[in-house]
Amino acid sequence: MRFGIMAMQIGALIPKEVSPQNARAHVAGFDHANLVRQLASYGFNPIELGGDLAMFIPHTFAPPAIEKLSALKTEIGVTYTLHLPLWSVEPSTPLTPVRHGSVRAVIDAIRATMPLSPEVYVLHAYGALAAEFYRMRLPETGRALILQIFQNGARESLKTILAETGLASRQLAIETIEFPLELTLALADELDVSICFDTGHVLAGFSGDVDFWDALERCLPRLAEVHLHDCPAYARTHELGYGKDHQPLGAGDLDVARLLGRLERAGFAGPIIFELTVPEAIASLSRARG
Numbered sequence: 001m002r003f004g005i006m007a008m009q010i011g012a013l014i015p016k017e018v019s020p021q022n023a024r025a026h027v028a029g030f031d032h033a034n035l036v037r038q039l040a041s042y043g044f045n046p047i048e049l050g051g052d053l054a055m056f057i058p059h060t061f062a063p064p065a066i067e068k069l070s071a072l073k074t075e076i077g078v079t080y081t082l083h084l085p086l087w088s089v090e091p092s093t094p095l096t097p098v099r100h101g102s103v104r105a106v107i108d109a110i111r112a113t114m115p116l117s118p119e120v121y122v123l124h125a126y127g128a129l130a131a132e133f134y135r136m137r138l139p140e141t142g143r144a145l146i147l148q149i150f151q152n153g154a155r156e157s158l159k160t161i162l163a164e165t166g167l168a169s170r171q172l173a174i175e176t177i178e179f180p181l182e183l184t185l186a187l188a189d190e191l192d193v194s195i196c197f198d199t200g201h202v203l204a205g206f207s208g209d210v211d212f213w214d215a216l217e218r219c220l221p222r223l224a225e226v227h228l229h230d231c232p233a234y235a236r237t238h239e240l241g242y243g244k245d246h247q248p249l250g251a252g253d254l255d256v257a258r259l260l261g262r263l264e265r266a267g268f269a270g271p272i273i274f275e276l277t278v279p280e281a282i283a284s285l286s287r288a289r290g
Contacts, residue, residue, distance in 0.1 A: 126179040
């Protein structure tokens, strides 16, 4: 199995030893390729690049940076996936100008990284606004109507993204996030896109009161990537796991051996990305391989 790690490592972006006075200069000189080289040296491959990095450090996805990242593929054999922007992005919002701007941000990120040939592009098809309405106390009829409106927005956004970038639909994986699993899977089936199964999100109850293993089985036919982290299970606690996901393996209720065994039996060969800090990911990698 191929275990990778996210490149959005706050400790690497702004190390503790950098003073507030020197932070701006440090950010201005940040070298994306050096970070990837370091992460790969720990044994992680592929590396999941974070599209949100461009919000604060625009040069990380500028052509010179992309050239250096591309050179690493040949030099050390590293490969990439790309987590498309999610901060400030609302691909499903019914507010059309905001949705159009969100789509443009996603398309720009895809086009900028195409020279890297990421094997999977991971997208949050629903943003924070959709999650807010999903959890709002509403009459069930009203909730269903509103979620359908967000579903329509996500559908139109994905169609535009695929049409304007020319991506093969299965290269785009929509993640199991804070939105009903039923609607996420229905959208994936309709547009023939892939799924990124996020273990912590499903355990936390973000995708609804669904059994973790049933959710995995339903996602397997379209599974392109796994985001691997632990969380207390909603099925046990009956509390949504806000702030309790993105924990190292063993800190929550994830049966890692059962998960990896099922993926192996299914013939899954896609990326398994630790959404953890480097020390947490190293410890979790040892546990996964133990």
